[in-house]
Amino acid sequence: MTSVCQEEITAMRRCRRGSPEAFEVFVNRYMKNAYFIALGLVGNREDAMDLSQEAFIRAYRNIKHLKPDRKFFPWFYQILKNLCISHLRKRRYRQTSSLDAENCPEPAATTDCFSPEVVAERNELKDKVWQAIGKLDNKHREVIILRHFQNMSYEQIAEALYCNKGTITSRLYYARKRLEELLGTGKGGCINDMP
Amino acid sequence: MTCHNYKDLMMGYLDNELTDEQKKQFEEHLSGCPECAGELEEFRKLKAITDEVTLVEPEDRIWQDYWNSVYNRIERSVGWIVFSVAAILLTIYGGFKLIEDIIKDATVGMLLKVGLLALIAGLAILFVSVLRERLHFWQKDRYKDVRR
Structure with missing residues (x-):
């Protein structure tokens, strides 16, 4: 996913010279990754589509800031992630504001939008897993998304998150521990008995 | 090494990310540590459940129109910038x-x-x-070079 091929290098040169058509190489190559990562981070199809496209637009506008020896995808991932986190923050603010207006003491969960309708071949267990993923912290959710839904290696994840492999394994450990808690898959958990 | 130090190796083992040497080291630890073996089993179950979840793929026409949509938005944003600067x-x-006209107009009061x-x-002062x-x-911001 993250290898810098000649096609990308040539496209990047053309983009730097102000040719938006050359950017198509990056969009076609990474649009599915971008959409599914955004979906994993924000949990909603329409928002994921819009945010992934917005991330490409911002990447195009700022492509001059990307050093020629750097890979496109890890840099692009940072833009996408920041957009998604900012979107979640705004959503939380809107939910809290609307609840305040109704004098409701309980703030809404940010993960309310993790609707199981985005899950393929749904069943009760898959729905629960998806909603549990939605309840993870951002930093834990992203490693789960990149590992399980993008099938990225530890090295690729580390490259995308600008950290070392040790940090990734540690985050995965705590993310999975938290998922176990949420799903009750640990010792004596009720989900163990499910098919 | 304590069991806590093996958590990284456990994740690597689970995801098939270890070198042969690391794998051997971890398996040696597992054979003498029922606690870690139990924890690994729980993680295996969780991984199996999580791996079963796949997300609905949007229709082909969405992907076919994707680039056009991005291109149009790029083009439109350029249009807005030009329009704003001109405005x-x-x-x-x-x-x-x-x-200038008001100042030069003798009929307008002082x-x-x-x-x-x-x-x-x-x-202008504001x-x-x-x-x-x-x-x-901006000059004093110590965090301006921090990657956000």
Whole structure:
């Protein structure tokens, strides 16, 4: 996913010279990754589509800031992630504001939008897993998304998150521990008995 | 090494990310540590459940239109920038001309002229002040080079 091929290098040169058509190489190559990562981070199809496209637009506008020896995808991932986190923050603010207006003491969960309708071949267990993923912290959710839904290696994840492999394994450990808690898959958990 | 130190190896083992040497080291630990073996089993179950979840793929036409949508948005944003710059320039020019006409117009009272000049001077002071403050904070911002 993250290898810098000649096609990308040539496209990047053309983009730097102000040719938006050359950017198509990056969009076609990474649009599915971008959409599914955004979906994993924000949990909603329409928002994921819009945010992934917005991330490409911002990447195009700022492509001059990307050093020629750097890979496109890890840099692009940072833009996408920041957009998604900012979107979640705004959503939380809107939910809290609307609840305040109704004098409701309980703030809404940010993960309310993790609707199981985005899950393929749904069943009760898959729905629960998806909603549990939605309840993870951002930093834990992203490693789960990149590992399980993008099938990225530890090295690729580390490259995308600008950290070392040790940090990734540690985050995965705590993310999975938290998922176990949420799903009750640990010792004596009720989900163990499910098919 | 304590069991806690093996958590990284456990994740690597689970995801098939270990070298042969690391794998051997971890398996040696597992054979003598029922606690870690149990924890690994729980993680295996969780991984199996999580791996079963796949997300609905959007229809083909969405992917076919994706680039066009991005391209149109890029093009439109360029259009907006050009439009905004032109609007600002024209507004400044029009405002300047209007003020010039008022100042030169002998029929307009002195009080209005002085008031107008004071208004412009006030706006200019505010603008310079805000600009200077922003510049000052930007230069002193220790975190400006931090990758966000």
